[in-house]
Amino acid sequence: xxxxKVMAHFANPHNVGEIPDADxxxxxxxxxxxxxxxxxxxxxxxxxxxIKFKTFGCGAAIATSSMITDLAKGKTIEEAKKIxxxxxxxxxxxxxxxxxxxxxxxxxxxxxxxxxxxxxxxxKARA
Amino acid sequence: xRRVYFDHSATTGVLPEVFDAMMxxxxxxxxNSSSIHSFGREAKTALEDSRKHVANLLNADPTEIIFTSxxxxxxxxxxxxxxxxxxxxxxxxxxxxxxxxxxxxxCEFLKRFGFEVTHIPVSSEGLVDPxxxxxxxxxxxxxxxxxxxxxxxxTIQPIREIGRIAQSKSIxxxxxxxxxxxxxxxxxxxxxxxxxxxxxxxxxxxxxxxALYVRKGTKVEPILQGGGQExxxxxxxxxxxxxxxxxxxxxxxxRDLEPTAEKMKRLRDxxxxxxxxxxxxxxxxxxxxxxxxxxxHFRFDFIEGEGLILQLDFKGIAxxxxxxxxxxxxxxxxxxxxxxxTYQQAHGSLRITLGRENTEEEVDYLLEVLPGVVSxxxxxxxxxxxxxxxxxxxxxxxx
Numbered sequence: 001x002x003x004x005k006v007m008a009h010f011a012n013p014h015n016v017g018e019i020p021d022a023d024x025x026x027x028x029x030x031x032x033x034x035x036x037x038x039x040x041x042x043x044x045x046x047x048x049x050x051i052k053f054k055t056f057g058c059g060a061a062i063a064t065s066s067m068i069t070d071l072a073k074g075k076t077i078e079e080a081k082k083i084x085x086x087x088x089x090x091x092x093x094x095x096x097x098x099x100x101x102x103x104x105x106x107x108x109x110x111x112x113x114x115x116x117x118x119x120x121x122x123x124k125a126r127a
Numbered sequence: 128x129r130r131v132y133f134d135h136s137a138t139t140g141v142l143p144e145v146f147d148a149m150m151x152x153x154x155x156x157x158x159n160s161s162s163i164h165s166f167g168r169e170a171k172t173a174l175e176d177s178r179k180h181v182a183n184l185l186n187a188d189p190t191e192i193i194f195t196s197x198x199x200x201x202x203x204x205x206x207x208x209x210x211x212x213x214x215x216x217x218x219x220x221x222x223x224x225x226x227x228x229x230x231x232x233x234c235e236f237l238k239r240f241g242f243e244v245t246h247i248p249v250s251s252e253g254l255v256d257p258x259x260x261x262x263x264x265x266x267x268x269x270x271x272x273x274x275x276x277x278x279x280x281x282t283i284q285p286i287r288e289i290g291r292i293a294q295s296k297s298i299x300x301x302x303x304x305x306x307x308x309x310x311x312x313x314x315x316x317x318x319x320x321x322x323x324x325x326x327x328x329x330x331x332x333x334x335x336x337x338a339l340y341v342r343k344g345t346k347v348e349p350i351l352q353g354g355g356q357e358x359x360x361x362x363x364x365x366x367x368x369x370x371x372x373x374x375x376x377x378x379x380x381x382r383d384l385e386p387t388a389e390k391m392k393r394l395r396d397x398x399x400x401x402x403x404x405x406x407x408x409x410x411x412x413x414x415x416x417x418x419x420x421x422x423x424h425f426r427f428d429f430i431e432g433e434g435l436i437l438q439l440d441f442k443g444i445a446x447x448x449x450x451x452x453x454x455x456x457x458x459x460x461x462x463x464x465x466x467x468x469t470y471q472q473a474h475g476s477l478r479i480t481l482g483r484e485n486t487e488e489e490v491d492y493l494l495e496v497l498p499g500v501v502s503x504x505x506x507x508x509x510x511x512x513x514x515x516x517x518x519x520x521x522x523x524x525x526x
Binding site: 034 | 429430431432433434437441459470471474506507508509510516
């Protein structure tokens with residue numbers, strides 16, 4: 001059902017945790033399907049210097065959460081915004097079709113976190 | 128790595144005695160049981176012996192046993208066969224919200240042709256109230272179908288009482304007993320059962336064979352047309368080897384019921400007691416006492432079931448969950464939702480189902496491993512006792 005890469009990330013997920021002074025937080029979920037993901041980012045000079053996650057969900061949800069942190073860390077905001085659901089799935093050597101729809105939340109969570117960061121930035125600029 | 132199998136409600140292994148009984152019917156005794164020559168007669172004799180064993184298990188007459196391909200077909204034949212007898216295309220069926228999909232989907236199929244279906248709700252422990260069944264009966268009710276024991280949470284329904292109600296109104300009563308065989312004594316006469324579904328692979332027989340008990344006089348329309356085997360109710364060359372395996376498994380299930388049920392109940396009770404003590408925010412799903420002797424069903428706050436199953440698998444333990452993610456569907460278990468659980472609660476469930484070979488040492492191993500697995504997943508989860516998931520909480524809903 002799952003690729004070896006998915007299983008490896010699920011068994012030992014990278015960057016689990018929270019960032020207390022996060023610059024942006026993205027919260028996405030589909031409670032009906034049973035997956036909820038919270039993603040925290042730290043940004044310095046337009047670069048994602050740190051990224052952590054907490055996920056309630058199935059093996060695919062945890063593996064995609066772990067993978068997005070690997071893909072996004074060190075990237076610029078613009079580069080990070082371009083990471084798609086498909087990129088995450090491809091990096092994991094694919095996901096079962098139902099998981100593509102329901103559990104592949106990571107790219108959405110990242111975008112939400114960046115949106116949150118940019119909103120805070122705009123607020124600061126206005127202050 | 129050691130491997131422990133705790134998923135006996137999904138399937139069981141064929142017992143060596145069952146396998147040995149079947150073997151000749153694949154090899155030199157390969158006759159078609161409908162043939163009149165010696166090869167056919169040999170197969171027919173074995174088939175009828177097996178029919179007797181299945182009947183004996185249920186306190187039925189051998190002529191009331193129809194061999195099928197398994198529980199799903201038996202359920203389909205019971206529901207569609209009774210409802211559509213003689214081409215009827217309307218009527219009312221009573222069933223419950225916690226039935227197996229083979230019943231629920233058969234009912235949905237019939238609704239497309241004009242039948243009406245009432246789904247009786249259950250209590251928070253999964254019990255059906257017979258009074259609700261009685262209240263739902265209409266003049267045009269053609270069938271009542273209530274499972275004997277639930278495949279997920281193990282709750283045992285008050286079948287005898289429901290059977291008595293059905294009999295008093297002259298309505299055929301069907302029960303899906305797929306999960307009950309080998310764990311509960313069954314007496315179709317005492318329980319007023321008109322139709323009963325069973326499946327061999329749930330009690331150490333082979334996959335792909337089952338039976339439908341049909342009480343004499345119950346009107347059933349076949350759903351498979353053809354050569355008229357099985358008293359015209361199930362056309363198709365009979366799977367003799369499978370039926371022989373089913374017969375042997377039935378014989379052993381009846382013979383070993385008491386000692387195996389007693390052993391499983393002891394191990395089950397140990398788990399039901401220990402898990403909520405060992406793991407904070409964990410609960411038992413289903414009825415505390417009216418449950419299958421081999422079923423222990425739990426839910427754990429703040430985590431999702433599939434992760435639990437995968438983590439247990441890393442430790443060599445095979446179990447299952449009511450979580451949708453494990454089955455490829457997007458919805459959580461309809462059974463758990465029918466208990467009144469939230470989506471999140473339903474997603475965090477674990478089903479442990481024992482078999483006759485499981486040992487206390489294996490149960491102890493599960494109890495040793497489970498707290499760590501739950502704890503590991505809770506570390507990954509955004510939710511905790513100090514930050515529980517509120518209704519609808521989680522973030523932007525992604526569809």
